[in-house]
Amino acid sequence: MTSVKSICCIGAGYVGGPTMAVIAKKCPHIKVTVVDMNEARIAAWNDPDTENIPVYEPGLSDVVAEARGRNLFFSTEVDDAIRDAEMIFISVNTPTKTYGSGKGMGADLKYIELCARQIARVSTTDKIIVEKSTLPVRTAEVLRDILQNVGNGVKFQILSNPEFLAEGTAVEDLFSPDRVLIGGDYTDEGLKAIESLVEVYANWIPRERILTTNVWSSELSKLVANAFLAQRISSINAISELCEKTEADINEVARAIGTDSRIGSKFLKASVGFGGSCFQKDILNLVYISRSFGLKEVADYWEQVIIMNDHQKRRFALNIVRNLYNTVSGKKIAFLGWAFKKDTNDTRESAAIYVADLLLNEQAVVKVYDPKVEPKQVYADLDYLETRQPAANANGVACYEDPYEACKDTHAIAVLTEWDEFKTYDWQRIYDNMLKPAKIFDGRNILNAAELKAIGFQVRSIGVTN
Ligand code: NAD
Numbered sequence: 001m002t003s004v005k006s007i008c009c010i011g012a013g014y015v016g017g018p019t020m021a022v023i024a025k026k027c028p029h030i031k032v033t034v035v036d037m038n039e040a041r042i043a044a045w046n047d048p049d050t051e052n053i054p055v056y057e058p059g060l061s062d063v064v065a066e067a068r069g070r071n072l073f074f075s076t077e078v079d080d081a082i083r084d085a086e087m088i089f090i091s092v093n094t095p096t097k098t099y100g101s102g103k104g105m106g107a108d109l110k111y112i113e114l115c116a117r118q119i120a121r122v123s124t125t126d127k128i129i130v131e132k133s134t135l136p137v138r139t140a141e142v143l144r145d146i147l148q149n150v151g152n153g154v155k156f157q158i159l160s161n162p163e164f165l166a167e168g169t170a171v172e173d174l175f176s177p178d179r180v181l182i183g184g185d186y187t188d189e190g191l192k193a194i195e196s197l198v199e200v201y202a203n204w205i206p207r208e209r210i211l212t213t214n215v216w217s218s219e220l221s222k223l224v225a226n227a228f229l230a231q232r233i234s235s236i237n238a239i240s241e242l243c244e245k246t247e248a249d250i251n252e253v254a255r256a257i258g259t260d261s262r263i264g265s266k267f268l269k270a271s272v273g274f275g276g277s278c279f280q281k282d283i284l285n286l287v288y289i290s291r292s293f294g295l296k297e298v299a300d301y302w303e304q305v306i307i308m309n310d311h312q313k314r315r316f317a318l319n320i321v322r323n324l325y326n327t328v329s330g331k332k333i334a335f336l337g338w339a340f341k342k343d344t345n346d347t348r349e350s351a352a353i354y355v356a357d358l359l360l361n362e363q364a365v366v367k368v369y370d371p372k373v374e375p376k377q378v379y380a381d382l383d384y385l386e387t388r389q390p391a392a393n394a395n396g397v398a399c400y401e402d403p404y405e406a407c408k409d410t411h412a413i414a415v416l417t418e419w420d421e422f423k424t425y426d427w428q429r430i431y432d433n434m435l436k437p438a439k440i441f442d443g444r445n446i447l448n449a450a451e452l453k454a455i456g457f458q459v460r461s462i463g464v465t466n
């Protein structure tokens, strides 16, 4: 086994950036270079003020400040970094395909393949290639085929090391993960490569939390972990609809079932629906893979998690329309939150986008406040759907830097993200400046409904009969 002294990571996104920053912090003896073809992104990672790095994560700017320039580097010189590294992490995006076969279901592996071809082209010494991106099971076979047929005598070992961090808690998750998973070949060379990566993580993670498996188990486990997590949310959201009809309270039901240690209390928070760049993409991928093996029942089973989530987002939006007397045309609705969860500036697949889209179709005016999301991102998210012209989105949506201004003169407020600050607002002041009857649709069940009702608000929460 060789001790790794130089690591390169291709992809400086929400995973590559934080993961490598933490490896660099915990392993000062290893040189870590994060490369990306996106120049603006690399420039932001190199911003002298680490508060301006492109990924907002609590604690991350401190980690970057400590390691950057010492043994952590961000660069667009991809070839040089590949050539210099003994171990290369591939942490590029693997979105759902938007064209051709598998459109809307399978993972688009073009960025992965480009990385493999680039590594094959420039490498002059043996390397360990680590799949950090989330990939369909058996992708290592594709990488191997590309890497091993270059004919320049360079030897590659391929490992799978999926990332389990959640956004908003990335630094915490990376400092103290439930487990690290490393899959590799059970050959002498493969086992040596596995041990090299184990050694990197063992600088701060207890060995018993570093699991090793074969490559295929590791690749598949990542998709399965996300599918299980998302399935819990769709399960509790399905029950939330039943609660709304029966005077059962979803918060009480979640507490009651969550105390069973076999079920557990985490990930049982009913909501407007899960978002984020991965749950939907990874489940669609699992469904697609299952279908491609002819496993119809398996595919249908997991697809239901997505169907339920789409239903929950639509149901929330339609509930707003229904409660505003079946018409929101010309009515102002404030959105508190646009990010897909609190403590992140990431909006990918955020439920807010789909709720806004439906309300805009009903000709509502949407007034958005989010503590970390830039207005241009809000418009880009809506434009990406191509439901209407960008000018129409710009017309129908206004973004605010002050939540009180966003809520002023509105008919209703919808809570789309569970930012803590929403709980401590001066709700009397907000009420006084709204049109009456003042309505709140709490898509995250974070507000104190009893207190708001005492002020005069009409409150609708998820999974609670009103
Ligand atoms: P991202 O879009 O934030 O970052 C990917 C980066 O890769 C981009 O900056 C892009 O410019 C760069 N890139 C793409 N192709 C490149 C190439 N050929 N050369 C150089 N740079 C290239 O994506 P992300 O959120 O960091 O996710 C990356 C992977 O990690 C995905 O497979 C995702 O499923 C997985 N993942 C994400 C999370 C998360 O919380 N976001 C968690 C676990 C796993």
Ligand code: UGA
Pocket (backbone or CB within 6 Å): 134, 163, 164, 165, 166, 167, 168, 226, 229, 233, 266, 267, 268, 269, 270, 271, 272, 273, 274, 275, 276, 277, 278, 279, 340, 341, 342
């Ligand atoms: C998720 C997983 O939690 C990570 O382990 C995984 O690495 C990552 O996906 C990935 O592969 O990308 P993330 O999407 O960042 O992480 O955030 P989560 O905390 O899982 O939240 C996902 C969505 O579910 C959010 O919209 C959140 O608000 C929602 N959610 C979560 C609920 O509605 N209810 C819950 O009880 C929990």
